[in-house]
Amino acid sequence: MRCCRLAGYDPVTYRAVNASAIGPAVIPAVIHQTWKTADIPQQWQAARQSCIDMHPTFRFRLWTDEDARALIARDLPELLPTFDSYLFNIQRADAIRYALLYTFGGFYMDLDIECHKPLDALRAYPFIMPQTRPVGFSNDFLASTAGHPFMRKLLDALPSWNMWMLSKYPTVMFSTGPMFVTLQASLYSARRALWVLPDALYGKYVPRPESLFGHLWGSSWHGEDAKGALWAVNHPRAIVGAILFTGLLAVMHCWRRARAAPRAAGSSVPERQGKMC
Known part of the structure; x- marks a missing residue:
């Protein structure tokens, strides 16, 4: 063969x-x-x-x-x-x-x-x-x-x-x-x-x-960490998707904080505008 x-x-x-x-x-x-x-x-x-x-x-x-x-x-x-x-x-x-x-x-x-x-x-x-x-x-x-x-x-x-x-x-x-x-x-x-x-x-x-x-x-x-590692290896798309989704949530959270900061502080802290986190 x-x-x-x-x-x-x-x-x-x-x-x-x-x-x-x-x-x-x-x-x-x-x-x-x-x-x-x-x-x-x-x-x-x-x-x-x-x-x-x-x-x-x-x-x-x-x-x-x-x-x-x-x-x-x-x-x-x-x-x-x-x-x-x-x-x-x-x-x-x-x-x-x-x-x-x-x-x-x-x-x-x-x-x-x-x-x-x-x-x-x-x-x-x-x-x-x-x-x-x-x-x-x-x-x-x-x-x-x-x-x-x-x-x-x-x-x-x-x-x-x-x-x-x-x-x-x-x-x-x-x-x-x-x-x-x-x-x-x-x-x-x-x-x-x-x-x-x-x-x-x-x-x-x-x-x-x-x-x-x-x-x-x-x-x-093999312990529980092996199960997690092997699951990750066998489901790469799910891992990539989870990373992207988590990153999107983090960006949205920072953007919302950046928008809320000037309103909470008034006009006395304009330098906060434009900062995300």
């Missing part, structure tokens, strides 16, 4: 689900996943097992919070202060996936992703990230060779993007999450070396027969 070009990025050319890879495998046959402890919640166990059953020759590594911090301390000690300072656990969960792929290579998958097709052909691509909606790239699935320069760029950018952005959702999204990845990709000088898993293969929004994955929608860290 050959997909269209996307915003200057090369999409993955996935010729057939069970076909041989278009080149030699460069990504290790290992799938990394993370959770707080070794006890995976029951609602995600079947999804993980579907991937294990479909990839009998792959290694599966489950990294706990304790494992994650130990790896950062051992292999990337310069990032440990940033890692420890994060306000939210999901930020550490984001950061460790970049560290794992940079250190070991392989695939990273969230636990709420189930496998519908084998991933063997994707091993021929040095780096893959999925296209997401409404814009940019997701980080719930990533594939990379060990030591990939874009993974290094993500790790190097983590300290400078570790900032509070008024509420939890934008803080996570822009400091470590999908928008962080999207922004760093836009700044990456070798953008055309970043391969994109297109919507049809990603399967998150409109599942298709060729989709590699099913998605159980397990983003439990």
